[in-house]
Amino acid sequence: MRKYLIIGAALLLAPSVNFAQEYLPDAARIQSVVNYLASNKLKGRGTDEKGGIKAGKFVEKQFKKLGLAAGGDQGNYYQDFKFDKNAHKDIPSRNVLGFLDNHAAKTIIIGAHYDHLGRAALFDGKYPIGEIHNGADDNASGIAGLLELARYYTKNNEQEPFNFLFIAFGGEELGLQGSKYFVNHPAIALDKVHFMLNMDMIGRYNPSRGVGIGGYGTAAQWPEIFKNVSSDTIKFFTDKAGKGGSDHHSFxxxxxxxxxxxxxxxxxxxxxxxxxDKLMAKEEAGILDIGIQIINGAMKFDSLTFMETE
Known part of the structure; x- marks a missing residue:
């Protein structure tokens, strides 16, 4: 945590605490981001649709506001790519990358995809074509989480022993296209990545189920790290699997x-x-607090030992 100078006087204590609290995950900010990204104005953030392009620009703008450096190609925030999907060829998309340079040897990647189905034109009739699929939970909730964690680590902490690369992936709904492209054209060497944390659909907390935390079996140190992870408000369970239907799979x-x-x-x-309007923003803030605990715990280790999972 970033240290604030307190010189004994009680009057100086409260402002420092309040200033620090400002950068903790906040339900109102989460809701505001989701309200915009999942509004009809963006028409479902479809890949190669105007709404999807606007969503990427929105993330870029937020990264700039937070003071993150451009982490994309040629000194900008974008990593552009094209892909094929069934009969659709050369579909353009882009990842949005913001970099927090702490002059460290290794980097933590935090990601979430910003695309959704849009008006479903690229899905060959699998979903009702022409209808707007706003994707509030999938995955405006994850992008809201991405921005909250970016805010926390840029504004609320001292220089950490790891760099951070925040990535909003494009083309996830069409086959993890953004993350596949990134790992094959990485902005940083993958052997310099401490770990990757992915958020996909974190906005509809079910207290009887709890939040699932996958990847528990992908590093030998995760069990030790999780010993200190707790929450008074959010129930969670772990899953060893590293494979799955979201962008962490590519990593x-x-x-x-x-x-x-x-x-x-x-x-x-x-x-x-x-x-x-169905988002559970307060609960999402609690989930992000768990994410911060995991990240902070992992930073106590110089490296994590990768493990394959069944």
Whole structure:
């Protein structure tokens, strides 16, 4: 934590505490981000649709506000790429990258995908074409989490022993395209990545289920780290798997330890009804607090030992 000078006087204590509290995960900020990204204005943030391009620009703007350096190609925040999907060829998309340079040997990657189904034109009739799929939980919630963690580590902490690379992935809904491209064209060498934390659908907390934390088996040190992870408000359980249907999978396949935060499926999954008014922002803030505990615990180790999982 960033240290603030307190010279004994009680009057100086309260402002320092309040200043620090400002950068903890905040439900109001989370809700505000999701309200914008999952609004009809962005029309579902479809890959190669205007709403998806606007969403990427929004993330870039937030990275700039937070003081993150451009982590993309040619000194900008974008990593552009194209991919094929079934009959659709040369579909353009982009990752958005913000870098916190702590002049460290290794880097922690924190990611979430910003795309959703849009109006479903690229899904070959699998979803109702023409209807807006706003994707509040999937994955505006993850982008809100990404920005909260970026704020926390840029504003609330002293210089950490690791760099941070924050990535908003494009093309995830069409086959993890953004993360696949990144690991094959990495902005930093993958052997210099401490671990990757991925957030996908963290906005619909079910207290009877709890939040699932995948990747528990991908590093020998995770069990030791998790001994100190706790919450009075959020129930969680761990899953050893490194593989899965979200962007952490791409990193696991390159022998990078991963952590995956996910609140589980629901009836609005990939439907036009996944709207912002159903977000559980207060609970998401609690989930992000757990994420911070995991990250801080992992920074106590100079390196993590990758392990394959069954």
């Amino acid at each position: 696991y396949m390159k022998n990078v330890p991963v952590i995956f935060l996910h609140t589980g499926g629901h009836d609005d999954y990939h439907k036009p009804t996944d709207d912002a």
